[in-house]
Amino acid sequence: MIQFYNVSKIYDNGVKAISDLTFQIKKGEFVFLVGPSGAGKSTMIKLITREELPSRGHVMFNGKNCLRMKGREVPHMRRKIGMVFQDFRLLPQKTAAENVGFALEITGASGKEIKRAVPQVLEQVGLKDKGNLLPSQMSGGEQQRVAIARAIVNNPLVIIADEPTGNLDPDTSWEIMKLFQDINRRGTTILMATHDSDIVDTMKKRVIALTSGSIVRDEESGVYRCEL
Numbered sequence: 730m731i732q733f734y735n736v737s738k739i740y741d742n743g744v745k746a747i748s749d750l751t752f753q754i755k756k757g758e759f760v761f762l763v764g765p766s767g768a769g770k771s772t773m774i775k776l777i778t779r780e781e782l783p784s785r786g787h788v789m790f791n792g793k794n795c796l797r798m799k800g801r802e803v804p805h806m807r808r809k810i811g812m813v814f815q816d817f818r819l820l821p822q823k824t825a826a827e828n829v830g831f832a833l834e835i836t837g838a839s840g841k842e843i844k845r846a847v848p849q850v851l852e853q854v855g856l857k858d859k860g861n862l863l864p865s866q867m868s869g870g871e872q873q874r875v876a877i878a879r880a881i882v883n884n885p886l887v888i889i890a891d892e893p894t895g896n897l898d899p900d901t902s903w904e905i906m907k908l909f910q911d912i913n914r915r916g917t918t919i920l921m922a923t924h925d926s927d928i929v930d931t932m933k934k935r936v937i938a939l940t941s942g943s944i945v946r947d948e949e950s951g952v953y954r955c956e957l
């Protein structure tokens with residue numbers, strides 16, 4: 730599903746953020762991406778979403794080479810990726826249901842489809858009765874649930890989560906992780922960048938550890954074990 734072949738990324742200012750990375754992530758996997766600040770985690774994610782292009786090597790997503798993708802193919806590819814961020818990134822003037830519905834609307838879904846799908850995903854994330862609330866009326870954990878509902882409403886192939894529990898207390902973080910696990914069990918691939926060692930050590934999933942743009946560890950049932 731995601732393949733990197735000898736990928737390097739050198740930014741215009743000369744910083745080498747990613748250095749000769751080769752790995753693959755298969756459909757249905759749950760992968761933690763760990764490493765110290767500046768290790769290249771966000772850059773790796775941006776290479777997958779094609780916000781950045783590799784300076785060398787090839788990034789493949791769902792069988793397509795990101796470098797050879799035509800401009801009009803990019804939105805179609807991004808729809809197959811659900812993004813979840815540390816700071817939720819909800820639209821503040823829209824209710825929970827409208828935030829989720831908007832993600833469908835921009836793909837051209839009809840009003841009828843939106844009305845059918847939104848309550849379903851809100852229920853799946855445990856927010857059945859909270860669709861009419863604005864983000865400001867919700868807790869951090871609830872806002873992250875809305876963000877997850879928005880990420881899954883288009884049935885993506887993969888969810889990429891960049892420190893999704895970074896703003897949440899430990900109990901709420903675990904509730905959110907159970908949700909990700911549930912989504913993964915239904916077949917969606919998950920790639921999650923995190924600094925939460927407790928979660929990584931407890932969940933025993935594949936761990937890819939980056940340091941200075943290189944993979945220093947790639948283990949099944951791995952642990953956080955910071956190389957600092």
Ligand SMILES: Nc1ncnc2c1ncn2[C@@H]1O[C@H](COP(=O)(O)OP(=O)(O)OP(=O)(O)O)[C@@H](O)[C@H]1O
Nearest residue numbers: 740741742744746765766767768769770771772773
């Ligand atoms: N747009 C950019 N232009 C120039 N350098 C950049 C850019 N984005 C990131 N970098 C540099 O690339 C390196 C890797 O950064 P990146 O954001 O990928 O790390 P990270 O592992 O995601 O860090 P964090 O855990 O703090 O989010 C860093 O040295 C950073 O300063």
